[in-house]
Amino acid sequence: xxxxxxxxxxxxxxxxxxxxxxxxxxxxxxxxxxxxxxxxxxxxxxxxxxxxxxxxxxxxxxxxxxxxxxxxxxxxxxxxxxxxxxxxxxxxxxxxxxxxxxxxxxxxxxxxxxxxxxxxxxxxxxxxxxxxxxxxxxxxxxxxxxxxxxxxxxxxxxxxxxxxxxxxxxxxxxxxxxxxxxxxxxxxxxxxxxxxxxxxxxxxxxxxxxxxxxxxxxxxxxxxxxxxxxxxxxxxxxxxxxxxxxxxxxxxxxxxxxxxxxxxxxxxxxxxxxxxxxxxxxxxxxxxxxxxxxxxxxxxxxxxxxxxxxxxxxxxxxxxxxxxxxxxxxxxxxxxxxxxxxxxxxxxxxxxxxxxxxxxxxxxxxxxxxxxxxxxxxxxxxxxxxxxxxxxxxxxxxxxxxxxxxxxxxxxxxxxxxxxxxxxxxxxxxxxxxxxxxxxxxxxxxxxxxxxxxxxxxxxxxxxxxxxxxxxxxxxxxxxxxxxxxxxxxxxxxxxxxxxxxxxxxxxxxxxxxxxxxxxxxxxxxxxxxxxxxxxxxxxxxxxxxxxxxxxxxxxxxxxxxxxxxxxxxxxxxxxxxxxxxxxxxxxxx
Amino acid sequence: xxxxxxxxxxxxxxxxxxxxxxxxxxxxxxxxxxxxxxxxxxxxxxxxxxxxxxxxxxxxxxxxxxxxxxxxxxxxxxxxxxxxxxxxxxxxxxxxxxxxxxxxxxxxxxxxxxxxxxxxxxxxxxxxxxxxxxxxxxxxxxxxxxxxxxxxxxxxxxxxxxxxxxxxxxxxxxxxxxxxxxxxxxxxxxxxxxxxxxxxxxxxxxxxxxxxxxxxxxxxxxxxxxxxxxxxxxxxxxxxxxxxxxxxxxxxxxxxxxxxxxxxxxxxxxxxxxxxxxxxxxxxxxxx
Numbered sequence: 083x084x085x086x087x088x089x090x091x092x093x094x095x096x097x098x099x100x101x102x103x104x105x106x107x108x109x110x111x112x113x114x115x116x117x118x119x120x121x122x123x124x125x126x127x128x129x130x131x132x133x134x135x136x137x138x139x140x141x142x143x144x145x146x147x148x149x150x151x152x153x154x155x156x157x158x159x160x161x162x163x164x165x166x167x168x169x170x171x172x173x174x175x176x177x178x179x180x181x182x183x184x185x186x187x188x189x190x191x192x193x194x195x196x197x198x199x200x201x202x203x204x205x206x207x208x209x210x211x212x213x214x215x216x217x218x219x220x221x222x223x224x225x226x227x228x229x230x231x232x233x234x235x236x237x238x239x240x241x242x243x244x245x246x247x248x249x250x251x252x253x254x255x256x257x258x259x260x261x262x263x264x265x266x267x268x269x270x271x272x273x274x275x276x277x278x279x280x281x282x283x284x285x286x287x288x289x290x291x292x293x294x295x296x297x298x299x300x301x302x303x304x305x306x307x308x309x310x311x312x313x314x315x316x317x318x319x320x321x322x323x324x325x326x327x328x329x330x331x332x333x334x335x336x337x338x339x340x341x342x343x344x345x346x347x348x349x350x351x352x353x354x355x356x357x358x359x360x361x362x363x364x365x366x367x368x369x370x371x372x373x374x375x376x377x378x379x380x381x382x383x384x385x386x387x388x389x390x391x392x393x394x395x396x397x398x399x400x401x402x403x404x405x406x407x408x409x410x411x412x413x414x415x416x417x418x419x420x421x422x423x424x425x426x427x428x429x430x431x432x433x434x435x436x437x438x439x440x441x442x443x444x445x446x447x448x449x450x451x452x453x454x455x456x457x458x459x460x461x462x463x464x465x466x467x468x469x470x471x472x473x474x475x476x477x478x479x480x481x482x483x484x485x486x487x488x489x490x491x492x493x494x495x496x497x498x499x500x501x502x503x504x505x506x507x508x509x510x511x512x513x514x515x516x517x518x519x520x521x522x523x524x525x526x527x528x529x530x531x532x533x534x535x536x537x538x539x540x541x542x543x544x545x546x547x548x549x550x551x552x553x554x555x556x557x558x559x560x561x562x563x564x565x566x567x568x569x570x571x572x573x574x575x576x577x578x579x580x581x582x583x584x585x586x587x588x589x590x591x592x593x594x595x596x597x598x599x600x601x602x603x604x605x606x607x608x609x610x611x612x613x614x615x616x617x618x619x620x621x622x623x624x625x626x627x628x629x630x631x632x633x634x635x636x637x638x639x640x641x642x643x644x645x646x647x648x649x650x651x652x653x654x655x656x657x658x659x660x661x662x663x664x665x666x667x668x669x670x671x672x
Numbered sequence: 673x674x675x676x677x678x679x680x681x682x683x684x685x686x687x688x689x690x691x692x693x694x695x696x697x698x699x700x701x702x703x704x705x706x707x708x709x710x711x712x713x714x715x716x717x718x719x720x721x722x723x724x725x726x727x728x729x730x731x732x733x734x735x736x737x738x739x740x741x742x743x744x745x746x747x748x749x750x751x752x753x754x755x756x757x758x759x760x761x762x763x764x765x766x767x768x769x770x771x772x773x774x775x776x777x778x779x780x781x782x783x784x785x786x787x788x789x790x791x792x793x794x795x796x797x798x799x800x801x802x803x804x805x806x807x808x809x810x811x812x813x814x815x816x817x818x819x820x821x822x823x824x825x826x827x828x829x830x831x832x833x834x835x836x837x838x839x840x841x842x843x844x845x846x847x848x849x850x851x852x853x854x855x856x857x858x859x860x861x862x863x864x865x866x867x868x869x870x871x872x873x874x875x876x877x878x879x880x881x882x883x884x885x886x887x888x889x890x891x892x893x894x895x896x897x898x899x900x901x902x903x904x905x906x907x908x909x910x911x912x913x914x915x916x917x918x919x920x921x922x923x924x925x926x927x928x929x930x931x932x933x934x935x936x937x938x939x940x941x942x943x944x945x946x947x948x949x950x951x952x953x954x955x956x957x958x959x960x
Contacts, residue, residue: 131765131768133771135710135775180945180948180949183948183952184948184949184952186708186767186768186771187702187708188903188948188952190771190775191899191903191944192944192945194896194899195899195900195941195944195945196945198896198938199938199941199942199945202934202935202937202938203938205934206932206935206938322775322779325775326776329772358783358786358787359783359784359787361779361783361787362779362783362784362787364779365776365777365780365783366776366780368772368776368779369756369773369777369780372760372769372773372776373755373759373760373773376763376765376769
């Protein structure tokens with residue numbers, strides 16, 4: 083039943099058009115335009131988690147492009163609307179690119195300023211736009227939508243509804259594809275997203291470009307209703323309305339912004355008695371929503387089981403196995419300074435394939451910095467990390483995942499609000515590359531690849547023993563299970579090298595035992611594992627080799643037993659004279 | 673031509689002073705509360721509004737309007753903090769939501785004033801008289817705005833450096849957590865900072881109203897200028913805010929001789945975008 087709901091809604095909307103008065107049809111056009119606009123805002127605000135106070139920039143750009151192409155060049159209006167989406171997308175791509183460097187408030191300021199610049203340009207480029215006087219756009223023909231007995235507004239409404247339906251259909255497909263999963267992961271856990279190979283540049287730029295194109299379409303759809311282009315199309319009030327609608331309806335939902343947009347189109351008619359105060363009332367409403375129900379109106383609906391259990395259709399025959407790594411990793415004379423402090427100084431050691439390598443050392447020894455350098459989350463001050471011929475310390479964090487190097491984080495890093503399975507599936511990003519048309523078209527190949535990703539996700543969960551927990555929210559897992567989920571997430575990227583940052587910290591004895599068994603099994607399967615941890619007893623048991631760091635320098639490198647008896651290591655750990663500590667260390671380690 | 677430039681420089685100094693005062697509040701709220709207050713420009717507008725209404729409708733002398741503006745807008749700042757800032761910043765996605773909440777608060781203030789008074793400007797009678805300094809003539813009001821602005825900044829520095837409250841404020845700016853540990857009432861200090869910033873913005877509005885006359889849209893545009901100033905002058909930096917504020921006023925004033933006021937603004941906004949992209953921590957930061 084739920085599956086057919088959108089089609090029923092579309093049919094009902096189209097069927098009701100002829101029965102509307104011209105006044106109501108015109109109002110409905112405005113509602114559809116705002117629904118489009120709010121959908122556009124929602125991609126940025128809901129799915130990327132960035133606040134835009136200037137989305138009218140895209141809407142105005144679309145409206146002006148469509149209008150000017152028609153008036154100045156005589157292009158067919160509806161074709162001009164489609165063409166008008168291009169500058170919207172281009173500006174969106176620019177803003178999306180900028181969003182990589184600008185977070186939070188800075189992004190909001192930048193969007194506000196961009197729309198203000200465009201408003202000033204439209205106001206002052208009199209030759210082109212006639213400034214504040216406005217540019218008249220003739221009523222376009224409606225072609226095949228001009229039915230007998232229908233007025234222009236009715237035909238316009240039909241076109242607008244079809245445009246909205248198409249946009250919603252495509253956006254919902256995009257959201258339910260690796261694209262949407264990448265957006266949400268970039269929003270919730272940007273570092274985790276990078277570690278599993280998601281490029282912020284690619285996905286944010288694309289998302290804002292899509293958003294810009296949709297807003298431009300909304301602008302193009304608005305013009306035949308107002309028939310005059312004024313700089314007000316770039317106004318902050320319009321931007322605010324889009325933001326209000328998206329948040330009121332429900333961020334990161336498909337139907338929410340449509341609902342929000344429709345409310346803001348109809349509300350002024352219902353709020354006639356407050357006349358000029360209506361924007362103030364809207365703003366009051368927005369403040370109330372963010373205070374009382376920041377999830378928006380959609381969250382008031384009875385919740386469908388969003389995380390409906392993903393049935394395991396066939397027996398899972400996906401094997402957890404390392405990808406073939408082309409070469410060993412080599413850490414070569416690596417140095418990293420923060421200001422005057424060298425956190426890692428001139429450190430060299432190899433990471434040969436098939437080994438479990440432990441990095442130990444007292445607090446502040448530079449272990450985590452080392453891991454951050456190997457996974458390219460930090461760039462070295464000097465020296466390099468290489469994998470065969472390739473220098474990986476120059477790359478971006480998301481690129482190392484592509485070379486089969488994936489890390490975990492010291493503080494458990496998960497999408498707490500998503501299910502355990504969703505967490506793992508989001509990390510299968512690198513399994514096969516998708517294209518935008520592929521994700522929109524959803525052909526047989528795409529569906530097969532989605533099934534592959536799901537199967538791999540299940541296999542990773544089963545492997546770490548979380549198969550039974552697949553439908554729970556990740557945030558509700560016990561601490562030890564969350565650590566295991568972190569490992570399942572890294573496995574879902576099909577890595578070769580696993581870099582684990584204090585994976586056993588805070589685990590109780592039985593959990594630590596299970597973890598040690600897991601590492602041994604990973605070694606048998608041929609993975610290369612690098613572990614930073616403080617639990618010496620466990621490290622001595624599971625590691626093939628230990629690297630000891632102290633004050634940023636390499637203190638020892640070798641067989642665990644040999645390292646354990648190294649007097650310098652003992653002194654670093656316990657201080658004081660070597661002999662006494664040897665005894666103390668023996669006590670400590672057994 | 674040279675005289676015109678000198679004249680515009682003199683005029684730009686008083687406008688720049690208001691930018692500096694706006695930016696001072698923005699930067700302080702950012703430094704202590706770690707938020708960008710999108711309603712800040714409306715406190716400035718309210719300061720102008722109080723002055724305009726009191727002088728034109730109630731016949732109150734201009735100088736008496738300044739404390740009235742500061743007190744009334746402090747109340748507005750208190751209400752905004754209570755309704756739109758304090759309840760949201762502690763929440764998990766508070767950093768994002770507070771942008772929307774302050775934006776909504778600003779919209780409520782602005783649209784209410786606009787709907788009540790309309791968009792037409794209201795003339796405000798300030799301090800009368802003109803002073804001739806060689807080729808440049810300055811109204812006493814402009815001179816008063818500059819002197820009063822310098823005084824405000826000086827008082828501000830004294831509060832910050834010499835008083836108990838100033839020390840507490842700097843402690844909270846450095847570390848919220850550590851301030852809690854040593855038993856400071858962090859919530860109270862944050863609220864007071866917010867209100868103090870609103871006061872300074874209100875005084876800036878009251879100082880500029882006789883010069884540019886009051887209109888309901890003045891807050892929005894000045895707020896964008898304030899953002900330009902704090903971004904270029906590095907968020908959280910007080911010298912950056914003052915220097916860039918004055919600089920922006922002078923630059924805009926001189927540029928408007930050649931390219932017109934609005935285009936000059938557009939160029940300055942473009943400068944902001946460029947700064948954001950290439951030096952997101954501001955020109956005054958140590959490293960980009």
